[in-house]
Amino acid sequence: xxxxxxxxxxDDYGELLALLHNSILAGAILGLVGGLIxxxxxxxxxxxxxxxxxxxxxxxxxxxxxxxxxxxVGSIMGSLLAAVVIGVLGVKARERSSIIGVLMPFGLGLGVxxxxxxxxxxxxxxxxxxxxxxxxxxxxxxxxxxxxxxxLAALAVVWRPxxxxxxxxxxxxxxxxxxxxxxxxxMLMLGLTVAMAIQVVGALLVLSLLVTPAAAAxxxxxxxxxxxxxxxxFAMVSTVGGIxxxxxxxxxxxxxxxxxxxxxxxxxxxxxxxxxxxGWSRRSVGAAPAAPVGAGRV
Numbered sequence: 662x663x664x665x666x667x668x669x670x671x672d673d674y675g676e677l678l679a680l681l682h683n684s685i686l687a688g689a690i691l692g693l694v695g696g697l698i699x700x701x702x703x704x705x706x707x708x709x710x711x712x713x714x715x716x717x718x719x720x721x722x723x724x725x726x727x728x729x730x731x732x733x734v735g736s737i738m739g740s741l742l743a744a745v746v747i748g749v750l751g752v753k754a755r756e757r758s759s760i761i762g763v764l765m766p767f768g769l770g771l772g773v774x775x776x777x778x779x780x781x782x783x784x785x786x787x788x789x790x791x792x793x794x795x796x797x798x799x800x801x802x803x804x805x806x807x808x809x810x811x812x813l814a815a816l817a818v819v820w821r822p823x824x825x826x827x828x829x830x831x832x833x834x835x836x837x838x839x840x841x842x843x844x845x846x847x848m849l850m851l852g853l854t855v856a857m858a859i860q861v862v863g864a865l866l867v868l869s870l871l872v873t874p875a876a877a878a879x880x881x882x883x884x885x886x887x888x889x890x891x892x893x894x895f896a897m898v899s900t901v902g903g904i905x906x907x908x909x910x911x912x913x914x915x916x917x918x919x920x921x922x923x924x925x926x927x928x929x930x931x932x933x934x935x936x937x938x939x940g941w942s943r944r945s946v947g948a949a950p951a952a953p954v955g956a957g958r959v
Contacts, residue, residue: 681908683802684861688904690809691858691870692897697816698854699875699896700889701847704827708872710747710848713761714855716768717743719864721856723775733804736856743768744852748845772864805857812850823847824885861900862915869919870896877926880933895925 702711721739725732743764750760816823826833826840834840851871858867874895878888903918 681904683798684904685901687802687805687861688900689897690805691861692874692900693893694809694812694854695858695870695900696874696893696896697889698812698851699871699873700878700892701823701827702851702871703875703879704824705847707851708868709758709761711851711855711868711871713747713764713768714740714743714852715859715864715867716765716772718768718852718856718859720768720771720775722859722864723772723779726781727775727779731800731804733801733856733860736859737808737853739768740852740856741849744848745845748848801860805860808853808857812853815846815850819843819846861904862918863913866915866919869915869922870900873919873922873926874899877922877929880926880929881936895922895929899925 702708718736718740721742722732722736724730724739725735746764747757747760750757822833822838823843825836826838826843830840854871855867858870862870875888875892877895878891882888882891899918899922902921903914906917906921907914
């Protein structure tokens with residue numbers, strides 16, 4: 662089998678597609694939740710925190726795999742532990758960065774230890790790091806759906822104050838918004854979302870779902886409405902599209918998702934740069950007649 666056949670091979674694609682409806686549905690759910698959460702991750706400058714939470718989530722999932730627990734439950738426990746530690750101790754940005762820098766290697770080391778002790782299939786070990794296309798069975802899908810509903814309900818309740826606190830926390834606090842209380846609440850929502858994302862894309866590449874789509878959306882618009890909409894669309898296209906492409910290959914799912922996500926970001930960045938250049942050109946043209954007028958008055 663050639664390298665190209667390992668990446669793209671669509672023999673018996675229709676039969677295989679019928680077997681992966683759980684993974685496709687899970688990808689769409691993660692695209693929705695991840696796209697919305699990612700907006701606040703970018704606005705609150707928590708991209709580093711996503712990676713820190715994912716490492717402890719990976720450790721929790723690895724421990725669950727070792728002892729025969731539900732992997733989703735273990736992943737959630739690890740994510741929530743990391744979210745609580747970062748939310749409580751990392752109030753200031755500098756403190757938060759140092760805490761995450763400590764948690765990341767600790768969580769990754771624990772995860773590697775648990776996976777080394779696990780006597781089962783190597784595919785299960787590899788899947789926790791890089792994702793598995795067939796990893797989502799019915800119980801996991803129920804867990805993902807339930808957690809997603811919980812996160813979406815919490816987002817619906819705190820969306821406006823959280824948006825206000827993310828844009829300008831000082832003014833929000835002066836207006837009576839509970840800025841300090843919203844921070845740990847959001848960290849818990851982020852922890853739950855990271856735990857879900859790991860089930861599809863793995864611990865190492867979770868940023869492709871929770872950061873890249875929102876970052877791409879912010880390159881083409883600053884609208885409070887269109888940024889979350891585009892972020893969700895980009896996340897869904899990356900996740901579901903990656904799953905559909907991975908179905909025809911024999912390599913893990915994550916390279917497909919990350920490549921699509923990165924390509925969307927590149928296109929949006931180019932569009933944003935072109936729009937910025939056009940804006941500066943229009944300003945320059947509009948400002949050109951002003952100089953002689955001012956010079957004449959002088």
